[in-house]
Amino acid sequence: MAKIKPGKDSTKKDVILMKASLLFRTRGFNAASMRQLAEMVGVEAPSLYNHIGSKIELLQEICFKMAAEFTAHLDVIEKMPVTSSAKIDQIIRFHICMMLNKFDQVFVADHEWMHLKEPYLNQFLNKRRVYEKRLVTLIEEGIRTKEFRKSNPYVMVLTLLSAVRGIEFWQRQRKNVTPQVLEDDMAGHLLKGMLK
Amino acid sequence: MAKIKPGKDSTKKDVILMKASLLFRTRGFNAASMRQLAEMVGVEAPSLYNHIGSKIELLQEICFKMAAEFTAHLDVIEKMPVTSSAKIDQIIRFHICMMLNKFDQVFVADHEWMHLKEPYLNQFLNKRRVYEKRLVTLIEEGIRTKEFRKSNPYVMVLTLLSAVRGIEFWQRQRKNVTPQVLEDDMAGHLLKGMLK
DNA sequence: CCTACCGATCGGTAGG
DNA sequence: CCTACCGATCGGTAGG
Numbered sequence: 001m002a003k004i005k006p007g008k009d010s011t012k013k014d015v016i017l018m019k020a021s022l023l024f025r026t027r028g029f030n031a032a033s034m035r036q037l038a039e040m041v042g043v044e045a046p047s048l049y050n051h052i053g054s055k056i057e058l059l060q061e062i063c064f065k066m067a068a069e070f071t072a073h074l075d076v077i078e079k080m081p082v083t084s085s086a087k088i089d090q091i092i093r094f095h096i097c098m099m100l101n102k103f104d105q106v107f108v109a110d111h112e113w114m115h116l117k118e119p120y121l122n123q124f125l126n127k128r129r130v131y132e133k134r135l136v137t138l139i140e141e142g143i144r145t146k147e148f149r150k151s152n153p154y155v156m157v158l159t160l161l162s163a164v165r166g167i168e169f170w171q172r173q174r175k176n177v178t179p180q181v182l183e184d185d186m187a188g189h190l191l192k193g194m195l196k
Numbered sequence: 197m198a199k200i201k202p203g204k205d206s207t208k209k210d211v212i213l214m215k216a217s218l219l220f221r222t223r224g225f226n227a228a229s230m231r232q233l234a235e236m237v238g239v240e241a242p243s244l245y246n247h248i249g250s251k252i253e254l255l256q257e258i259c260f261k262m263a264a265e266f267t268a269h270l271d272v273i274e275k276m277p278v279t280s281s282a283k284i285d286q287i288i289r290f291h292i293c294m295m296l297n298k299f300d301q302v303f304v305a306d307h308e309w310m311h312l313k314e315p316y317l318n319q320f321l322n323k324r325r326v327y328e329k330r331l332v333t334l335i336e337e338g339i340r341t342k343e344f345r346k347s348n349p350y351v352m353v354l355t356l357l358s359a360v361r362g363i364e365f366w367q368r369q370r371k372n373v374t375p376q377v378l379e380d381d382m383a384g385h386l387l388k389g390m391l392k
Numbered sequence: 393c394c395t396a397c398c399g400a401t402c403g404g405t406a407g408g
Numbered sequence: 409c410c411t412a413c414c415g416a417t418c419g420g421t422a423g424g
Contacts, residue, residue, distance in 0.1 A: 030226035031311065034419060046420075047393050055419065111307065115227065154373055155381040158366055159359045166358020177350055185351040193389030230403060242404075243409050251403065394424085402417075408410085 013051045016041055020058045021104035029059055029112040059112060060120050066109035067127045069098070074134055084142030085191060088160070091135070092187045095164035100179055103171050110165055132157055139194075148194045160190055209247045212237055216254045217300035225255055225308040255308060256316050262305035263323045265294070270330055280338030281387060284356070287331070288383045291360035296375055299367050306361055328353055335390075344390045356386055 019040040023032045034055055038045040052058060073094050077087050098106050113124050132154075139153040148156075163186065170182060215236040219228045230251055234241040248254060269290050273283050294302050309320055331353045338344040344352075359382065366378060 026310075028224060028226055028311070030224055033417080035417090044394060046395085046422095049420070050393070114222075115224070151385065152373060152377055152381045155378055156385060158362055158378075159382050159385050162362020162365070163355045163359040166354055166361060169358070170354055177348060181348055182351055182354075185348045186355050189347065189352060189355050189389040190385075191389075193385040193387075229401080231401090240410060242406095242411085245404070246409070396422090398419105398421080400418080403415100405414080406412090 011051075012041075016048065016051055017058065017061060018104075021062055021108050024059065024062070024112055025104045025107045029108075029115045056115075056117055059108070059115060062105050063109045063113050063116060063124055064120075064127075066098075066102070066105050067124065067131075069102075070095075070131060071127065074131065078134070078138070083147060084138060084145060085147045085195065087138055088142065088194070089187055089191055091138075092160060092164060092190055093183055095161070096167060096183045096186060099164060099167040099171070100182075103168070107168055110168075132161070135160070142194075146196060149196050151194070156194060159193075163190055207247075208237075212244065212247055213254065213257060214300075217258055217304050220255065220258070220308055221300045221303045225304075225311045252311075252313055255304070255311060258301050259305045259309050259312060259320055260316075260323075262294075262298070262301050263320065263327075265298075266291075266327060267323065270327065274330070274334070279343060280334060280341060281343045281391065283334055284338065284390070285383055285387055287334075288356060288360060288386055289379055291357070292363060292379045292382060295360060295363040295367070296378075299364070303364055306364075328357070331356070338390075342392060345392050347390070352390060355389075359386055 016037070020032075020037055023037050023040060026032075027036070034048060035045045038048055041048065074091070077090055077094075080087065080090075113121070116124055135157045136153045139148060139156050142148040143150055143153065167182070167186075170177065212233070216228075216233055219233055219236060222228075223232070230244060231241045234244055237244065270287070273286055273290075276283065276286075309317070312320055328350075332349045335344060335349040335352050339346055339349065363378070363382075366373065
């Protein structure tokens with residue numbers, strides 16, 4: 001009779017969200033069916049609706065949870081009393097770590113957000129625009145302090161974010177590259193390209 | 197009665213492929229319906245099947261056409277009698293130009309290939325692996341000739357390909373960046389990060 | 393948490 | 409190139 005498991009730290013809903021991230025990544029949001037998700041969770045499809053409101057709600061939660069994590073990290077970095085290049089270095093490494101540790105969720109937020117419905121679609125895009133703008137500001141500071149060479153800061157942000165996002169390829173075919181080499185070499189490459 | 201338009205350079209099938217690229221990019225392959233495609237083309241849904249075999253065939257043609265274009269370009273570059281960094285520079289710029297000029301098709305090949313069915317799925321992934329391996333070889337040459345600094349060449353390829361792919365974001369929100377600035381600054385950033 | 397089931401929409405075919 | 413239509417599958421609800 002109990003509809004939602006009480007107490008416990010990891011609720012059934014958390015399990016559903018994890019499995020949904022995996023399923024949405026591998027099949028895509030639209031191709032993923034609630035019957036497939038139910039099978040992964042170990043219940044019949046209609047039973048899912050005791051824990052969630054709808055399929056689209058799962059996508060919303062995944063996308064906004066990831067947005068919140070990246071924003072929270074940037075909040076911390078911005079306040080740190082270090083050079084601009086140290087900040088950018090840490091941000092690059094954080095993105096890489098997120099790709100490595102929360103691959104499914106980051107992937108879904110990166111690739112399936114367009115299936116969000118209004119008003120969530122606009123809210124999400126706005127969060128991303130704000131995040132990018134804050135990175136641009138960080139880079140502009142670094143150009144002013146002569147740490148970075150003079151180059152279009154928006155293109156720099158685009159290059160950084162795109163490059164780290166591409167780790168999704170690496171996740172599929174590891175090719176003798178350890179996470180540490182990946183992190184150090186990619187962060188080095190991207191940062192060196194920005195320096196004077 | 198005529199099933200396929202004769203002569204003419206741009207057939208109805210070409211129009212369908214163009215519209216399908218746009219539709220698959222904006223909605224995703226699975227969310228895109230043949231009825232929507234038919235409306236964009238200006239016919240009823242069943243009429244599409246006089247020109248095409250199936251929905252999945254459209255995806256196949258888009259993905260393999262793009263793979264062929266990138267491969268053909270690399271064939272040319274490899275034979276050129278110039279430095280490794282000049283080759284890499286040209287490849288980066290070619291990728292950027294493709295993103296700018298054939299955005300829909302490149303996007304679909306990048307994001308929707310996973311909906312291909314076997315044996316096309318494996319064929320496509322194999323083409324991409326071969327392409328990446330050839331880039332790795334180019335970079336290894338540049339490291340041997342001391343043009344590039346010593347760093348994992350596979351990570352370098354990953355960084356390059358990921359960064360140029362990210363121009364899809366820029367396509368959505370131009371932000372006072374001209375194509376020429378984008379091309380020069382991004383290619384500069386990526387190449388500088390590789391040099392000694 | 394299940395069984396039973398609904399209305400909607402899908403890709404594609406038949407037939408002309 | 410169209411109208412008419414099919415079987416399959418979808419997200420989700422009713423009721424217990």
